[in-house]
Structures are given as structure tokens and as C-alpha cells.
Amino acid sequence: MAEFDVDLFVIGAGSGGVRAGRIAAQHGARVMVAEEDRVGGTCVIRGCVPKKLFVYASRFAEDFEDAAGFGWTVAPPSFDWPTLVAAKDRQIDTLNAAYIRNLERSGAKLVAARATIEDPHTVRLADGTIVTAKYILVATGSTAFVDPALEGRELVITSNEAFHLQSLPEKIVIIGGGYIAVEFAGIFNGLGVETTLIHRGDKLLRGFDDDLRHGLAEALEKKGIRLVLGDSPARIEKGEGGLLVHTMAGLAIPAGQVMVATGRRPNTSGLGLEQAGVQLDGAGAITVDERSQSNVPSIYAVGDVTNRINLTPVAIREGHAFADTIFGNRDVVVDHLGVPKAVFSQPEIGTVGLSEEEALAEFTSVDIFKTSFKSLKNGLSGRDERMLMKLVVDGDSGRVLGCHILGHDAAEMIQLVAIAIKLGATKAQFDATMALHPTAAEELVTMREPSIRHRR
Numbered sequence: 017m018a019e020f021d022v023d024l025f026v027i028g029a030g031s032g033g034v035r036a037g038r039i040a041a042q043h044g045a046r047v048m049v050a051e052e053d054r055v056g057g058t059c060v061i062r063g064c065v066p067k068k069l070f071v072y073a074s075r076f077a078e079d080f081e082d083a084a085g086f087g088w089t090v091a092p093p094s095f096d097w098p099t100l101v102a103a104k105d106r107q108i109d110t111l112n113a114a115y116i117r118n119l120e121r122s123g124a125k126l127v128a129a130r131a132t133i134e135d136p137h138t139v140r141l142a143d144g145t146i147v148t149a150k151y152i153l154v155a156t157g158s159t160a161f162v163d164p165a166l167e168g169r170e171l172v173i174t175s176n177e178a179f180h181l182q183s184l185p186e187k188i189v190i191i192g193g194g195y196i197a198v199e200f201a202g203i204f205n206g207l208g209v210e211t212t213l214i215h216r217g218d219k220l221l222r223g224f225d226d227d228l229r230h231g232l233a234e235a236l237e238k239k240g241i242r243l244v245l246g247d248s249p250a251r252i253e254k255g256e257g258g259l260l261v262h263t264m265a266g267l268a269i270p271a272g273q274v275m276v277a278t279g280r281r282p283n284t285s286g287l288g289l290e291q292a293g294v295q296l297d298g299a300g301a302i303t304v305d306e307r308s309q310s311n312v313p314s315i316y317a318v319g320d321v322t323n324r325i326n327l328t329p330v331a332i333r334e335g336h337a338f339a340d341t342i343f344g345n346r347d348v349v350v351d352h353l354g355v356p357k358a359v360f361s362q363p364e365i366g367t368v369g370l371s372e373e374e375a376l377a378e379f380t381s382v383d384i385f386k387t388s389f390k391s392l393k394n395g396l397s398g399r400d401e402r403m404l405m406k407l408v409v410d411g412d413s414g415r416v417l418g419c420h421i422l423g424h425d426a427a428e429m430i431q432l433v434a435i436a437i438k439l440g441a442t443k444a445q446f447d448a449t450m451a452l453h454p455t456a457a458e459e460l461v462t463m464r465e466p467s468i469r470h471r472r
């Protein structure tokens with residue numbers, strides 16, 4: 017008789033857990049995966065996918081306006097929120113079903129239940145069933161954080177609820193300055209909601225290149241989003257016909273909805289990790305090594321719960337690498353360097369590698385190539401919006417260290433630039449690549465002279 021009920025027990029069927037469970041089963045392991053909510057996790061159910069669908073929806077407002085410059089007469093467009101929400105839900109149902117199908121086809125057994133850890137080889141399901149496992153993989157993701165000290169916190173929504181609002185408010189206040197906050201500011205603004213964004217820092221998008229941070233803030237304000245920077249909510253209360261956000265600086269901003277997007281926390285509480293002896297860091301994330309192994313040899317963790325780089329493709333890679341290493345006889349270590357990132361703000365951001373500030377801290381000689389221009393399309397549409405492209409280059413070796421794009425299709429472009437940067441491409445090799453005309457991306461291979469030469 018086998019020593020354990022299963023070879024692998026995966027807690028959480030999101031991006032990382034589904035991939036790990038599926039690949040481990042394909043390698044012949046006996047796998048059980050527990051999910052307490054819907055299979056697909058944050059990305060599919062309440063993250064990347066529905067968010068991008070909402071971004072698409074909100075962009076039509078500008079497309080209708082821009083069409084006039086190309087000779088179109090468009091009848092005053094109208095928008096129906098319930099239609100969008102229902103269409104989005106149908107798409108998510110399809111993806112959810114595909115995730116379940118693929119997992120089950122692989123041979124993994126899916127259980128719809130919350131699971132907690134009893135000891136390094138034992139898991140308890142919500143109904144009390146005990147399952148023993150040779151390995152346990154924690155892939156429980158993260159949850160939206162709302163400051164417990166925020167007065168009026170029971171009146172706010174997070175991104176979870178934003179996907180299911182019964183109706184669109186006339187006005188919304190979004191609290192936060194990270195990527196989720198700016199993406200939702202663009203979504204609501206595009207759908208015609210008067211949008212205010214309150215952020216305690218003096219710049220949006222901490223950790224991104226400064227030029228992107230400035231450029232985006234400027235563009236958001238041009239689109240009519242009110243930015244309240246260097247301020248934070250003191251309290252939120254019910255006001256006449258809605259809510260009222262009182263800020264530390266003394267503003268009182270009315271809103272139909274208040275959305276808090278002030279970061280996410282690893283989903284580790286109440287999981288039984290402490291009793292199993294699993295080490296957590298100061299942020300509550302599971303501490304793991306480069307093979308995603310915790311300090312308890314039989315317990316591994318991947319994805320947001322480890323708070324390394326909290327993105328879906330990273331969670332998927334980590335899950336896949338874990339399954340290959342443990343069950344596939346193939347030692348795989350995930351490379352967390354040079355991960356491209358997008359912000360589906362309007363305008364969009366695509367970024368990879370070092371920011372100018374990061375490069376200056378690491379290299380003695382840094383060249384900055386930068387261009388800002390009005391796209392061909394905006395020439396006719398008359399839209400007052402510029403694209404920004406920036407290359408950060410090691411002045412000694414000529415290697416491109418980072419690329420930062422603000423503007424239409426930035427995310428699509430950066431995925432491909434990321435390959436060149438991963439391969440160690442130099443600025444000279446970018447320049448040797450023939451431009452593709454007429455595109456915006458051609459600017460990436462036609463910036464001849466550095467705008468700034470930093471020398472230390």
C-alpha cells in the first residue's frame with residue numbers, strides 16, 4: 017500500500033496551482049487539487065482577464081471620438097453596463113470550464129473545498145476529510161488589502177466587487193497608486209464615470225521608470241481623471257445620495273462608489289502554516305528558495321503567496337518548474353530577471369529591465385535614449401496624446417538594460433523587446449535592425465543620439 021494517499025496535494029486552483037497540478041499529473045504523479053472558490057483563480061475570475069475585457073470596453077469611447085478625424089460620423093454612442101458585465105461573465109464561465117476540463121483530463125483529482133495544513137504531510141478538507149500527501153504545494157494567491165484602521169471601510173469596494181457592480185456610479189473615488197488603481201481609473205473614466213484617484217505618494221506607480229510615472233499622470237489628467245496626490249482618506253461616510261471621502265488634507269469628495277486598491281497581501285492566514293512550521297516573512301508571504309521549497313522540505317509554494325513577482329505568467333512558470341523538478345526528473349529554476357510588465361492604463365505602459373534610476377544605482381555609465389512623439393493616427397484624430405519610448409543603455413558595454421514605453425500597444429511591443437533584452441542585445445544591435453514603417457515601434461531602432469549621458 018502507498019505510504020501517502022496522494023503524491024501531491026495542491027491548495028488553490030489558480031494560475032500556479034492548476035499548472036503545477038496538471039504537469040505533475042502528466043508526469044504520472046497522483047495529484048489532488050483543492051479550490052475553495054472558482055477554478056482559474058484571481059487572474060481568470062477576478063483579475064487579468066475580466067480587467068482586460070473592461071479595458072477594451074472603456075477604450076471605445078475614444079475610438080468613437082477619433083473616428084471623426086477619419087471622416088466618420090458616429091451617432092452619439094450609448095453604453096450599457098449590464099450587457100458588458102454579462103458578456104464578461106460568459107467569457108469567464110468558458111475559461112473556468114476549460115481550466116476544469118484540462119485539469120481533470122490530466123488525471124488530477126479536483127475537490128471543491130477549502131483545505132488547510134495539519135502537518136508537513138497532512139491536509140484537512142473543509143468537511144473534515146484528511147488526506148496525506150508526499151508533497152504539499154501552497155498556491156493560495158493573495159487578497160486585496162483594505163487598511164483595517166480606515167474609518168468607513170465597510171462602505172468601500174475592492175477590485176473583486178468592481179467586476180459585479182449592479183450599476184455604474186456617476187462618480188467614483190479610487191484610492192491607491194499602483195497598477196490596479198490606475199487601470200480601474202482608466203476603465204471607469206472611459207465608461208463615462210467622473211473619476212478621482214487619491215494616492216498618498218506624490219507619484220503614481222512606485223518602482224516604475226520616472227518618465228513613465230510623469231507621463232502617465234499627465235495623460236490621465238488630460239483625459240479628465242482628477243488626481244489627488246500626496247493625500248489619503250481620513251474617513252469615508254454616507255453622504256447625500258452616496259458616499260463622501262474626507263481626506264487628510266481636508267478635501268471632501270463625493271462619490272457613488274469608493275474603490276480601494278492599496279495593495280494585496282499573501283493569502284496565508286488560517287492555513288495552518290505556522291503549526292506545520294512553515295516560515296513566513298514580514299509581509300506574511302511564504303519564504304521559499306529558488307526551487308519554491310519552504311523551510312519544511314515537503315511543503316512548496318508558488319505564485320502570489322510567495323510575494324516574489326506577483327504576475328500570472330510568473331506563477332505559471334513557478335508551478336511548472338516545481339512539477340518538472342519534483343515529478344519530471346528535470347531540475348528547473350525559474351529566472352525572475354527581465355520579466356516584462358504591462359499596465360493597462362490609458363495610455364498603456366509596457367516596461368522591461370532596469371529603470372533609469374535603477375541603472376544609475378548599478379552602473380557607472382548609463383546612456384538614455386528617449387523620444388516623445390505624436391502617433392500618425394493622432395495626427396488625424398487630433399487627439400492630444402504623445403507616445404514615450406525610452407531605452408536605458410549601459411554606456412560601457414552598449415547593452416540595453418531597460419525599455420519603457422507609454423502609449424498605444426505598449427504591452428504588445430514590450431513582450432517582443434523583452435526577448436532581445438533577455439538575449440543581451442546591445443543598442444548597436446537594436447540600430448542594426450531595420451525599421452518597420454510606418455509603425456510606432458520603429459522608433460525603438462531609430463533613436464540615434466542619447467538624450468542624456470550619465471557618467472560617474
Ligand SMILES: Cc1cc2nc3c(=O)[nH]c(=O)nc-3n(C[C@H](O)[C@H](O)[C@H](O)COP(=O)(O)OP(=O)(O)OC[C@H]3O[C@@H](n4cnc5c(N)ncnc54)[C@H](O)[C@@H]3O)c2cc1C
Pocket residue numbers: 027028029030031032033050051052053054055056057058059060062063064065067129130131132155156157158175196283287318319320321326327328329331
Ligand atoms: C484586478 C487584478 C488585475 C490583475 N491583472 C493582471 C495582469 O494584467 N497580468 C498579470 O500577469 N497579473 C495580473 N494580476 C495578478 C494575477 O492575477 C496573480 O498574480 C495570479 O493570479 C497569481 O496566481 P496564483 O496561482 O498565485 O494565485 P491565484 O490565481 O490567486 O489562485 C489562488 C487560488 O487559491 C484559492 N484558495 C486560497 N486559499 C485556499 C484554501 N485554503 N483552500 C482552497 N483554495 C484556496 C483561491 O480561491 C484562488 O482560486 C491581477 C490581479 C488583480 C487582482
